[in-house]
Amino acid sequence: MISRRSLGVAHALLCAALLAFLPLSVQAQSTGDGSIYSRFGLGLLQDFSSSRSQALGGGGYALRSLNYNPAGNPALWSDQVFTRANIGASFQTISTSGDGQQTSQLTAGNLESVQFSFPLYERSLGVGLVFQPYSRSNYKTLRQGQIATGPNRADTLNYQTQFEGIGGLQTIRGGLGWTINETVRVGASLDVIFGIIEAQRSTRFTRPGLTGTPSGTRDAILTDGTRLSGVTGSFGSHFSFADVFAEDDALSIGVAFSLPTTLNGERVRTIDESLARDTLGTEVEGEVDLPWELRAGLAYHPDARWSLVLDGLYAPWSTASSSFDTDQAAPSPFPVGGNRTLTDRWRASVGAEIVPAGEDELAGYFARTGYRLGAYAEKLYVRPDLDTNVHVLAATGGFSLPTSISGTRVDLNASVGTRGTTEDNLVRDVFYRFSVHVSIGERWFQERKLR
């Protein structure tokens, strides 16, 4: 006889397996964020904590909720009732313009996060597991031309030289959150960071008016790949205070700290594509030192309907370094432009959410829907021209749609913003991001009790 508990576990494992495979599939068809700024450093850093916090500007380090399991502060994993799985994907289009008024358009879909969490002791001790991108190096830009080939230059071919960033680092984070008392919660996580960042330059030939590489012609594809992996840890704390400014209000403070760490790996230059790749030269081994990161936030709930958040993040990336930053020609130095292109990063965000029905689960559908708005400003940790800081300004928003399944919600988020400037030979990205998140929560690991 299969018990209800074991059936629940089987369901959970099946879902986890399905969710674990999805990222690979999705990333295979992704061309990424499409920002040239992701060529620098380790790529554009990803800050996803939860779909709720994403719509509120991207922080939410103090924002406690039974419907989400935020990854930004492990202390928030302490407050769990349901076994919960979250998965989300985004669809983003970026329009990039340079000083010469040229523009390019890149559109892509990406996995945002796969999260799984469950309470060991309800609302007291919880476990969180997260798989999500740590950084993405995804860009695409090109030059085109014609070339006369053959002994008598009688054969003219078109060529296109494309520079492309592929891949990025992933993180698997697992940890515990513990409710010490009604006021204080703490948490810790072990973060495994791994992945491959590739910079590819491809020169492809076609015959005018035709597609495909002409016979007797070989495309030139050169890839510098960096494989990195390392482990770090994060600690978080959360403090809750009730009746602070008014009766039945609540104020929360959340702080999380990620330890500095060293990623080890190797960098290698290859030619050609996929299975036909040949390695050129020898692999270069090296290390990348990542800085610590501090995340802190405030969350204020005037009543059951409103939530207001204010968050900040700081990481001294100017102290980061890479031993791949060498003078050798191949593979090229990493990060691009060397350690001097790194600078301190900060991020600040605000957000507000209203659920008109508050905690009334019998209210109408739209009253139970969550309406969210937010904004953030960020200084990127890379400074490509060594002088000009690159800033991101964006507005966020979204809807949290309740479903007929208790504990399960579908979140639709959107953001629009700019990144960079067209001055100083830089470019400005205008990005529009839409994302869908499904958050499934049930009591999978707990015996139901007749009450």
Added chain:
Amino acid sequence: MMYGRFGAVLLCAALLWAVTACDDPSTVGVGVGPDSLQGGTPITLDVGAASQRIAPDPSVTGNGGSASLWRMLAGRVDDPLTGPLQANAYFDVESPVAIPDTILNAPAESLQVELDLQPSYLHGDSTSTVTLALYEVENEMDAARATADQTFPATPIRNGSGAELTVTTAASNDSLVSFDLPTRWIEDNLEVLKDTTDSGEAFANAFHGFRVEARGGNAILGFGRTGTTMEIRRIGADLSSQFQTQKQFTHIERTGAKPALSDRLIAVDGLGEGLTFSFDHDAPPLDTLAGAFVNRASILAPVDTNAWNETRPDNFVRPRGNIGYRTVASLADTASVSCGAVGVPALSDTTCAVPMVGQAAPASALTDLNVSLQIFRESLLTGPVFAGYRVEIAEGRPQQNTLSLGLPSTVPVVFYASGAASTDSTRLTLTVTPK
């Protein structure tokens, strides 16, 4: 409930799959950063051949009987491009399965033996009269893959050593050259001719073939295997037996001085005078291209067709229409790969056959693009695959990516001698994308 849960997950998965990426990238962003995105621009360049010369390596002119399209040559020609050449043809015949009794029972004096040779090749004065002498070969000829510098001795005939059996003359443009074998030879060989036992083995052991030697004229004629027969018939009877040609071989030699043309290199088929050259990987520009991507490659040896035409006297014929080329490449001592690794067949432990573009002949010898790409891709990555190349004339193989031997011929081809990379020089043309 369970369906709802899994339905939500599957819905999410479907949404992810439905997101398809598209892009319209441009040059925006190329200049961002301290090391702006550079490189990847291909260039086309020429590399002149080094150490060009004509090197003799006698052609294979012998065939053991397996190639039905093979030919043999006989005659003398004094071509302004080749100098005086002499070609002597050797061939053997095989016994018919059976010989009619009318012939078997006839005395030697009532029999007639005739050799009929149908010309299929002419090199020389089309108005010339060619004098050819016929000899019998003394010993078994090992004609298979015999080279043109070999000879096989003639049989001493009664009162002399190597004396001819008979002599015939023919106009160089005649459609048939015939030899009537003398009665005394028929008498001496009557029993051999009639012996069809052991499936012709007895005849083959006793008779070793003929040699056709030029005595005069200014033309070399070629005779195909199927157009060369020996026929024995009874005089006055409308009955004969034919002996088909089995082996063929041609001895070719220059009997005078080799001519020269300024700034030109003259290759001569048959003598095996081919164009040899190499490419210096330690000199510019190849020494600067180590590790570069090879996008296209070809080796071209252009032919001076004007010189070919201008040096041709009136009424002088050279078999041009069927000229093809064959390139043999010698593996470098330091080569780390075999012939097969660059997609070419091996001819020996040290040589490979490089396929050619048949359509480029006869105006030029051009190597196949795909193979050239493999060769120079490997050469720029790991060092030279081949130490040198040798372009040979492959007459009779004009429209093939010539790997096989050409038919025996004495045709000349004029190559340019310049070592500099110019439009008239033998050269390697590379389209490369520097690293």
